[in-house]
Amino acid sequence: MQKSDHHEQNLTSPRGLIHKVLRRTNSRRSPTAAEQDPSPVFPETSNTKFLKQKNVEGASKDPEKGSTHDNRIEDEKSDLLGYEVCSGKLTLDNKGRSVSGEQSGSGSSGNCFDARLTTEALVWGSNILKLEDIVSVSYNAGLRHFTVHACPLEKRSNGLSCFMKPRRIQKDLRFLSTAPHEAFRWVNGFADQQCYVNLLPHPMASSKKHSSELIPFDAMLDPYVKCRSPPKILVILNPRSGHGRSSKVFHGKVEPIFKLAGFKMEVIKTTHAGHAKSLVSTIDFSTCPDGIVCVGGDGIVNEVLNGLLCRDDQIEAGSLPIGIIPAGSDNSLVWTVLGVKDPISAALSIVRVNNISFVQFY
Numbered sequence: 001m002q003k004s005d006h007h008e009q010n011l012t013s014p015r016g017l018i019h020k021v022l023r024r025t026n027s028r029r030s031p032t033a034a035e036q037d038p039s040p041v042f043p044e045t046s047n048t049k050f051l052k053q054k055n056v057e058g059a060s061k062d063p064e065k066g067s068t069h070d071n072r073i074e075d076e077k078s079d080l081l082g083y084e085v086c087s088g089k090l091t092l093d094n095k096g097r098s099v100s101g102e103q104s105g106s107g108s109s110g111n112c113f114d115a116r117l118t119t120e121a122l123v124w125g126s127n128i129l130k131l132e133d134i135v136s137v138s139y140n141a142g143l144r145h146f147t148v149h150a151c152p153l154e155k156r157s158n159g160l161s162c163f164m165k166p167r168r169i170q171k172d173l174r175f176l177s178t179a180p181h182e183a184f185r186w187v188n189g190f191a192d193q194q195c196y197v198n199l200l201p202h203p204m205a206s207s208k209k210h211s212s213e214l215i216p217f218d219a220m221l222d223p224y225v226k227c228r229s230p231p232k233i234l235v236i237l238n239p240r241s242g243h244g245r246s247s248k249v250f251h252g253k254v255e256p257i258f259k260l261a262g263f264k265m266e267v268i269k270t271t272h273a274g275h276a277k278s279l280v281s282t283i284d285f286s287t288c289p290d291g292i293v294c295v296g297g298d299g300i301v302n303e304v305l306n307g308l309l310c311r312d313d314q315i316e317a318g319s320l321p322i323g324i325i326p327a328g329s330d331n332s333l334v335w336t337v338l339g340v341k342d343p344i345s346a347a348l349s350i351v352r353v354n355n356i357s358f359v360q361f362y
């Protein structure tokens with residue numbers, strides 16, 4: 001939720017405003033999940049096919065050169081998954097809660113995996129979790145484990161999966177690293193990739209048995225985790241939207257994601273038509289410096305934008321990020337502008353820094 005430094009002059013009409021939103025988001029929008037290659041495994045590009053072919057040929061001619069070709073294929077994989085940030089051994093410690101389809105990949109024994117964090121994904125064994133699906137990471141200072149909270153698209157194993165709508169499910173993946181300082185290194189890697197880190201004290205620090213002798217040496221030395229500060233937002237919810245289902249959508253699906261991502265939020269439910277507009281036209285922006293999230297349909301977004309247009313402080317109003325959680329009966333605006341239809345995907349986009357659902361206009 002970075003604010004833009006640039007500002008255009010006067011915003012004249014809501015229509016002009018929405019055009020600006022469209023222009024900006026279309027030019028900046030990263031491809032949505034649907035637009036990207038859905039394959040969780042490395043897609044075989046013509047380039048990789050070529051490399052593999054060469055590798056096979058090379059291997060048959062000169063077996064010793066095989067490893068060089070392997071490296072070249074590895075390079076291709078690195079490109080597709082971004083640049084490596086952190087790597088090492090991780091044990092998946094999800095008793096009975098493992099991700100469906102998880103297998104012990106190469107280099108793994110049992111639940112212990114060769115893992116790496118890249119600028120695009122967390123990879124362990126043959127599993128890939130995209131960073132854009134990660135909500136946050138919880139970490140107790142001085143311990144060996146950390147938990148990755150994510151909402152990946154569900155892998156359906158039955159043959160009818162292609163006819164079913166993709167669905168996101170909440171996963172808490174608890175990883176155990178080899179040592180406390182290793183856990184710290186992984187957590188910092190996530191923080192570097194703009195994942196929110198929910199940094200908790202060492203459990204003994206809050207227990208009654210607390211004494212300086214009980215706190216492990218590592219915990220005392222645990223250096224500062226570079227986590228970003230929790231965003232402060234205002235949520236404006238139209239409880240009538242979506243035939244009265246918007247509150248359930250927000251409290252059931254979206255609020256837990258925002259809480260996991262450390263959001264400090266005030267939720268205001270509109271009581272009548274025009275409420276959102278009058279609220280936004282007078283609100284003190286210091287109470288929601290990181291933006292306003294509209295929960296509902298097109299009508300509530302329209303009211304919020306109109307409320308901003310009524311203000312005298314147009315520059316501040318124009319640079320405030322506006323998020324949209326589709327919970328109305330139609331939601332054509334958010335779908336047209338941002339290519340997002342379901343509330344969980346919209347919430348995930350909002351909690352990521354390089355989000356697409358947080359509309360910025362100026």
Ligand SMILES: Nc1ncnc2c1ncn2[C@@H]1O[C@H](COP(=O)(O)OP(=O)(O)OP(=O)(O)O)[C@@H](O)[C@H]1O
Pocket residue numbers: 238239240241242243270271272273274275295296297298299300301303327328329330331332
């Ligand atoms: N508490 C409320 N009671 C009645 N109407 C409201 C209330 N809050 C907002 N409204 C009005 O309801 C209108 C419709 O709201 P909204 O677009 O959010 O829902 P929707 O009609 O379900 O969604 P869509 O526009 O996607 O069909 C808005 O224009 C707004 O002025």
